[in-house]
Structures are given as structure tokens and as C-alpha cells.
Amino acid sequence: MSGDRVRRRRNILKDLGLGRRTLVMAILNVTPDSFSDGGRFFDPPAAVAHARRMIAEGADLIDIGGESTRPGAERLSAEEELKRVLPVIEALRSDSDVAISIDSWKAGVAREAIAAGADMINDIGGLRLDAAMAELAAETGAAVAIMHMQGTPQTMQKDPTYDDVVEDIKIFLRESIERALAAGVDRDSILIDPGIGFGKTLEHNLEILRRLREFSDLGVAVLIGTSRKSFLGKILDVRAEKRMIGTMATVALAVREGASVVRVHDVREAVETVRVADAICRQGS
Numbered sequence: 351m352s353g354d355r356v357r358r359r360r361n362i363l364k365d366l367g368l369g370r371r372t373l374v375m376a377i378l379n380v381t382p383d384s385f386s387d388g389g390r391f392f393d394p395p396a397a398v399a400h401a402r403r404m405i406a407e408g409a410d411l412i413d414i415g416g417e418s419t420r421p422g423a424e425r426l427s428a429e430e431e432l433k434r435v436l437p438v439i440e441a442l443r444s445d446s447d448v449a450i451s452i453d454s455w456k457a458g459v460a461r462e463a464i465a466a467g468a469d470m471i472n473d474i475g476g477l478r479l480d481a482a483m484a485e486l487a488a489e490t491g492a493a494v495a496i497m498h499m500q501g502t503p504q505t506m507q508k509d510p511t512y513d514d515v516v517e518d519i520k521i522f523l524r525e526s527i528e529r530a531l532a533a534g535v536d537r538d539s540i541l542i543d544p545g546i547g548f549g550k551t552l553e554h555n556l557e558i559l560r561r562l563r564e565f566s567d568l569g570v571a572v573l574i575g576t577s578r579k580s581f582l583g584k585i586l587d588v589r590a591e592k593r594m595i596g597t598m599a600t601v602a603l604a605v606r607e608g609a610s611v612v613r614v615h616d617v618r619e620a621v622e623t624v625r626v627a628d629a630i631c632r633q634g635s
């Protein structure tokens with residue numbers, strides 16, 4: 351597929367009102383083994399029905415992923431990943447204008463997803479795991495979320511170590527932003543994400559959330575994903591499906607600390623949470 355054929359003209363983040371209000375990115379895991387929703391949406395019709403419910407609840411973006419990113423998860427081939435995500439993207443695109451993000455670190459998967467109608471790439475590899483990703487974003491005009499991870503999903507929770515967790519992640523993200531800009535991606539099509547739970551201890555995650563405002567120094571909007579993550583389980587001692595209230599506490603505080611996009615499972619609750627948080631924090635903006 352040539353770049354011209356897949357290039358989308360609109361800046362999806364601007365169209366969605368990035369910066370004027372907090373955007374809600376809804377998680378759609380088309381995997382058999384997601385830790386947080388138990389693989390309930392592995393079947394494409396079930397995934398599409400769930401996406402439609404989340405759109406009705408007010409999701410701004412649907413983030414569709416076919417490869418599990420939980421700690422220790424096995425890598426999947428690009429072919430298998432595409433078999434999982436493409437039918438869902440195609441079905442949604444056939445009757446909806448909703449913004450779609452492809453959750454993949456593989457440029458080959460992202461390219462096919464964009465050709466099928468995705469507007470954005472959510473790259474947990476921070477433009478580092480696949481060297482072709484930055485060029486793909488530039489060529490297609492897709493927005494890109496650049497996430498920090500220490501190691502890979504296979505290794506990331508084996509003794510994560512930082513000098514200063516926020517400063518170290520900022521160095522990584524600054525370099526990835528430079529990589530994207532050098533490839534020709536527009537600055538306002540880039541989101542950065544410190545990657546809660548990706549090579550971080552409980553204390554690292556809490557410090558990142560406490561100091562989230564410091565990431566705004568990098569000059570691009572911040573996305574944060576805390577939804578149902580295990581650090582909440584450590585604090586609350588509850589299993590993944592019971593972490594919604596804890597998630598909403600982090601969502602409200604993240605908005606307070608400058609987050610522009612929140613990535614969540616519980617869309618209706620998040621939409622109400624950000625609406626109230628925005629009314630408090632974005633007065634006059």
C-alpha cells in the first residue's frame with residue numbers, strides 16, 4: 351500500500367479537541383489472555399459490539415490491540431496480530447467515524463491497520479522496537495502515541511531500576527520525539543506516555559503520577575494509562591475487575607497534573623470523571 355493511498359489529511363487529535371478537554375481512549379483488547387478483561391472480546395463480533403457500547407458511552411478513541419502486553423506475555427507474529435485486529439477495524443469503519451488507534455509496536459501491523467481506517471498508532475515500543483514506525487507515522491499522517499517501557503513485556507518487571515524515574519523517562523521520550531520530528535511527524539500529532547506498569551515498581555508508578563506535570567515540559571500532550579493496572583491491585587488488594595474506582599482516582603489526579611488523554615476500560619465512568627475534572631481544572635481554557 352503506497353503512502354499516498356493511506357495518508358489521512360485530518361489531524362485526528364486536533365479534530366477531537368485535544369487540549370481543550372480531556373480525551374477518553376477506550377481499550378479494546380482482541381486477545382485471549384488480557385489480564386484486565388479476561389479475553390472477553392477475542393471473538394471479532396464480541397469486540398465490535400463492545401466497541402459500539404464504548405462509543406455510545408462517549409469514548410473519543412478506540413484503541414484496538416491484538417497482542418497482549420501483560421508482563422511475560424509471548425510475542426505474536428504480525429500475521430496473527432492482523433488476523434485479530436483487521437476484522438474489527440474494518441467492521442467499525444464500515445459504519446462509524448469514531449477515531450481508531452492501533453495498539454501495536456510493529457510497523458507492518460500499523461500500516462495495514464491505517465489502510466483499513468485507523469487514525470493513530472499507539473506504540474508501546476516508543477518508536478524503538480521497530481525502526482520503520484516513525485517514518486510510517488510521517489508518511490501516513492497518523493497521530494502517534496509514544497510510550498516509555500524499560501525492557502520488553504517479557505523482561506520489564508525483572509528488577510526495573512532508574513536513577514530518577516521521571517528524568518530518565520523524559521530523556522527517553524525526548525529522544526523519541528526527536529526521532530518522530532526528524533522523520534516528518536507534526537509535533538501536534540504526537541502524544542507521550544510514561545508507560546505506567548511497563549518496567550516500573552509500585553513506587554516508580556506512584557512517583558510518575560505524583561510528578562506527571564513535569565512531562566509537559568517536553569512540549570507535546572501527555573497520555574496516561576492506569577486502568578485496572580496491578581499497582582492499583584497492590585494498593586487496594588482487589589483483582590483487576592474491581593479496580594474501577596481506584597482507576598478513576600488516578601484519572602482525576604492525572605487531569606489535575608496536565609494529562610490530555612486517559613486510556614481506560616471503564617468508559618462511562620471515565621467520561622464523567624474527566625468532565626468534572628475538566629470543569630475544575632480547565633476553567634477558561
Ligand code: 9MG
Pocket residue numbers: 415419453472473474495497543545546573574575576613
Ligand atoms: C497497550 N497499553 C497498555 N497499557 C498502556 C499504557 O499505559 N499506555 C499506552 N499508550 N498503551 C498501553
